[in-house]
Amino acid sequence: MPYTIDNRPADVRESLYFPEIFQAIGLVVKTFWRNAFFSRDPNPDILERDRTHNRVATVQYPEEKVPYPIGYRGLHRLVPRADGSPRCVACYMCATACPAQCIYIEAGEVEGDPIEKYPVKFVIDELRCVVCGFCVEACPKDAIRMDTGEHPTATYTREGQIYDEKRLLRGPPVSYEKDPWLVRPSRLTDAALAADRAAARPFSSLGADEYSQTPGFSSRTLAAEAKGRSGA
Amino acid sequence: MAEEIKPAAAPPKPAGPPGPPPPKNPGMVTFTIDGREAVVKPGTNLIEAAASVGVGIPYYCWHKRLSIAANCRMCLVEMSNAPGGKLMPACQMAAAEGVAVKTDSPKVKSQQKATLEFLLLNHPVDCPICDQSGECKLQDFYMKYDTQASRYDQPKVKLGKRVPLGKLVVLDQERCILCTRCVRFLREVRQNPQLGVDARGSHSVITTAPGLPLDDRYSGNVVDLCPVGALTSTDFRFRGRVWFLSSARSLCTGCARGCNVFLDYMRDGTYRYRPRENEQVNREWICDEGRLSYKHFNDDRVLSAKGGRAAAVAEAARVLSAHAGQGTLAWIASPTASLEDLLAAALVARDGLKLSEVYVGGRPDGWQDDFLRRADQNPNRAGLAMVARAFGMAVKPASELAAAVASGKVKAIWAVGAELPAPELADALARAEVRVVQAVNEGALASAATVLLPASPAPESDGTFVNFEGRAQRFELAYWPRGESLPHWGLAGEIGRVLGLTSRWSSAREVFEDLGRRVADQLPGYAWASLPSVDRRKGIEPLPAGTTDGRLPGHRERMPLDANGNVEWSRLPNP
Numbered sequence: 001m002p003y004t005i006d007n008r009p010a011d012v013r014e015s016l017y018f019p020e021i022f023q024a025i026g027l028v029v030k031t032f033w034r035n036a037f038f039s040r041d042p043n044p045d046i047l048e049r050d051r052t053h054n055r056v057a058t059v060q061y062p063e064e065k066v067p068y069p070i071g072y073r074g075l076h077r078l079v080p081r082a083d084g085s086p087r088c089v090a091c092y093m094c095a096t097a098c099p100a101q102c103i104y105i106e107a108g109e110v111e112g113d114p115i116e117k118y119p120v121k122f123v124i125d126e127l128r129c130v131v132c133g134f135c136v137e138a139c140p141k142d143a144i145r146m147d148t149g150e151h152p153t154a155t156y157t158r159e160g161q162i163y164d165e166k167r168l169l170r171g172p173p174v175s176y177e178k179d180p181w182l183v184r185p186s187r188l189t190d191a192a193l194a195a196d197r198a199a200a201r202p203f204s205s206l207g208a209d210e211y212s213q214t215p216g217f218s219s220r221t222l223a224a225e226a227k228g229r230s231g232a
Numbered sequence: 233m234a235e236e237i238k239p240a241a242a243p244p245k246p247a248g249p250p251g252p253p254p255p256k257n258p259g260m261v262t263f264t265i266d267g268r269e270a271v272v273k274p275g276t277n278l279i280e281a282a283a284s285v286g287v288g289i290p291y292y293c294w295h296k297r298l299s300i301a302a303n304c305r306m307c308l309v310e311m312s313n314a315p316g317g318k319l320m321p322a323c324q325m326a327a328a329e330g331v332a333v334k335t336d337s338p339k340v341k342s343q344q345k346a347t348l349e350f351l352l353l354n355h356p357v358d359c360p361i362c363d364q365s366g367e368c369k370l371q372d373f374y375m376k377y378d379t380q381a382s383r384y385d386q387p388k389v390k391l392g393k394r395v396p397l398g399k400l401v402v403l404d405q406e407r408c409i410l411c412t413r414c415v416r417f418l419r420e421v422r423q424n425p426q427l428g429v430d431a432r433g434s435h436s437v438i439t440t441a442p443g444l445p446l447d448d449r450y451s452g453n454v455v456d457l458c459p460v461g462a463l464t465s466t467d468f469r470f471r472g473r474v475w476f477l478s479s480a481r482s483l484c485t486g487c488a489r490g491c492n493v494f495l496d497y498m499r500d501g502t503y504r505y506r507p508r509e510n511e512q513v514n515r516e517w518i519c520d521e522g523r524l525s526y527k528h529f530n531d532d533r534v535l536s537a538k539g540g541r542a543a544a545v546a547e548a549a550r551v552l553s554a555h556a557g558q559g560t561l562a563w564i565a566s567p568t569a570s571l572e573d574l575l576a577a578a579l580v581a582r583d584g585l586k587l588s589e590v591y592v593g594g595r596p597d598g599w600q601d602d603f604l605r606r607a608d609q610n611p612n613r614a615g616l617a618m619v620a621r622a623f624g625m626a627v628k629p630a631s632e633l634a635a636a637v638a639s640g641k642v643k644a645i646w647a648v649g650a651e652l653p654a655p656e657l658a659d660a661l662a663r664a665e666v667r668v669v670q671a672v673n674e675g676a677l678a679s680a681a682t683v684l685l686p687a688s689p690a691p692e693s694d695g696t697f698v699n700f701e702g703r704a705q706r707f708e709l710a711y712w713p714r715g716e717s718l719p720h721w722g723l724a725g726e727i728g729r730v731l732g733l734t735s736r737w738s739s740a741r742e743v744f745e746d747l748g749r750r751v752a753d754q755l756p757g758y759a760w761a762s763l764p765s766v767d768r769r770k771g772i773e774p775l776p777a778g779t780t781d782g783r784l785p786g787h788r789e790r791m792p793l794d795a796n797g798n799v800e801w802s803r804l805p806n807p
Contacts, residue, residue, distance in 0.1 A: 089360045089361045090361075090470070091359070091360030091361065091365075091473075092473045092476075093360065096473070096475065096476075107470040107471070108470065109469065109470055114393065115361060116361055116393065116394055116470075117360075117361040117470050140359075140360050141360060180358075183387075184390065184393075
């Protein structure tokens with residue numbers, strides 16, 4: 001709601017200036033001592049901070065990171081299966097859809113898995129990426145997501161911004177009920193298969209809201225993890 | 233009064249239906265299809281007749297070089313003479329006089345939709361891992377005629393996903409729509425019925441006889457024939473997506489037949505051959521060995537010359553000219569080089585190096601059959617003979633050169649192409665003092681060279697091959713020469729320039745325009761622009777810039793790039 005500006009003429013107290021000036025100086029001094037002698041709540045979620053004593057809103061980036069809102073298109077990740085292998089089947093849909101042509105894939109054949117194809121190389125040049133999210137939309141297997149809640153970190157070299165499949169494959173695993181390795185003979189052990197089947201959920205044909213499809217997964221948790229990593 | 237009984241008079245002959253009207257175009261069949269009038273030869277198949285007036289009828293199982301199976305039911309159309317208004321398979325019906333055919337009526341549309349729904353009922357829809365996606369008729373027709381979600385909520389029939397039929401062919405039984413094109417190809421074209429349909433109903437699968445592989449020497453054609461992704465090639469499997477590939481009209485260099493092919497390439501790499509239709513040469517087939525013969529374009533290439541190409545060319549010209557005119561120099565030409573290569577090299581050999589005979593190298597003979605394959609594994613032996621005749625050069629076999637080198641008569645050789653018919657010849661030729669070799673690939677002669685010049689193979693230049701029948705066929709440039717390499721005509725031209733010849737060519741076309749008239753009497757009716765214009769396909773072009781990690785930098789279509797990846801404008805024919 002736009003706030004209205006009251007254009008009334010100044011009253012006598014205000015036209016004297018000095019009471020207002022002293023009041024403002026008092027507020028500054030009070031806040032200064034308050035922030036100087038009480039410790040700041042370091043919660044990276046600013047809106048959740050305890051502001052009764054210390055009211056500093058500054059975030060000590062990069063030690064503290066503000067969690068981005070749901071839907072923020074962060075650093076890519078390759079979504080793993082329960083056994084740690086990527087869901088990706090190297091179909092090149094993301095590379096085809098990518099307007100910046102920043103995705104490079106080399107496909108290979110894998111034995112003992114109902115998905116015959118997997119990415120031998122999956123490289124994203126984050127410098128070239130325009131963060132449009134088309135790769136996520138194009139993926140028919142929910143194998144690439146931008147739900148990490150991070151953005152690419154600064155590096156001294158260009159090579160540091162080139163993420164290969166080892167750096168991209170992370171985050172919580174995802175399975176769907178109709179995933180081929182759950183409905184066809186695969187290399188999984190019976191126990192792993194049962195656990196994976198129990199965790200599987202129906203594939204939403206809408207598929208747009210990948211965040212809601214992973215219970216317990218939050219970008220805030222990831223931000224906290226990142227904070228823990230940077231603190232260590 | 234009793235009625236007089238008269239003997240029944242013979243009833244007048246009933247008028248009966250009027251006879252068919254005389255044909256509108258005598259000798260031809262005239263009928264209408266979707267309101268358009270088509271005039272075709274009697275007996276023409278409806279699919280072909282419709283195509284002649286620009287009406288497309290979808291089909292899977294029909295193929296003009298195979299017998300008619302009419303089992304896919306995709307080509308059903310409405311015909312005015314069909315009994316009871318039934319839909320008729322267009323592939324099986326001949327065009328008939330005065331018939332009205334409808335291919336876009338609601339009845340036909342709903343039938344096409346229903347047919348596709350049935351074909352896709354048990355189809356796994358695993359397009360992400362299917363090599364056919366992008367050139368798949370199921371995808372195309374689904375988008376054109378169906379576009380509805382599956383209404384089938386039962387588990388799909390599970391069959392073999394990865395059945396190796398032979399060395400070159402992998403079968404995915406779930407993707408198969410049982411059009412039996414592969415079965416009919418092997419039975420009818422090859423008369424080697426190695427594939428058949430086994431089991432019944434939705435469990436039917438294409439299979440070989442138990443324990444026997446699909447080892448026909450033309451088995452790769454079933455991959456091209458397969459309208460869906462059921463049969464895929466082990467060679468091309470998972471190597472790339474077809475929409476990234478561009479196609480150039482090229483020729484197979486595996487033997488003297490010169491089968492017409494599409495050469496599918498991305499950046500400066502050849503990915504596969506697909507046969508291109510030519511009724512006179514290969515119809516639309518190609519042998520397995522020819523299909524794999526592109527590999528040497530990519531692998532084991534000689535890409536750089538010692539000290540840079542310019543220095544190597546100057547050195548080659550210097551050492552060759554020292555022996556020129558003294559009878560101690562000989563040149564050996566490989567019939568794997570194109571006509572333009574050989575014309576340019578012969579000009580340099582005759583005018584620059586004062587040579588009057590040519591020794592013929594080339595690959596050794598292979599197997600031959602009565603279908604396509606020729607024993608001569610060189611694509612241009614007839615062209616070499618023509619060039620020798622045009623330049624008045626005697627043609628001699630490579631073995632005589634080896635004998636001349638051994639006897640000390642020949643001290644210097646210039647090899648245009650390093651292929652040799654027998655491996656021991658390389659050792660014999662290596663005894664010459666001076667060995668200037670223009671080689672495409674690493675090999676015995678290339679490693680024995682004193683001056684090695686990097687040459688480029690067929691896809692890196694335009695050119696002409698003359699096949700064993702004397703038929704000259706053009707192939708076109710797919711991508712620019714890799715590394716420092718140049719086609720043989722380019723290397724010969726550079727050597728000739730150092731030797732003081734005035735001819736300068738910047739493209740194979742200029743070589744042909746300059747020197748082609750010398751062989752014009754031997755190639756009646758052949759013109760440079762004779763390459764029939766058929767669908768050249770451009771793939772998605774990746775960006776021109778590269779990155780530092782060695783991944784695909786992309787390329788600008790048909791632009792020569794220097795070592796730094798920048799466009800080298802000076803190498804373009806018309807900058």
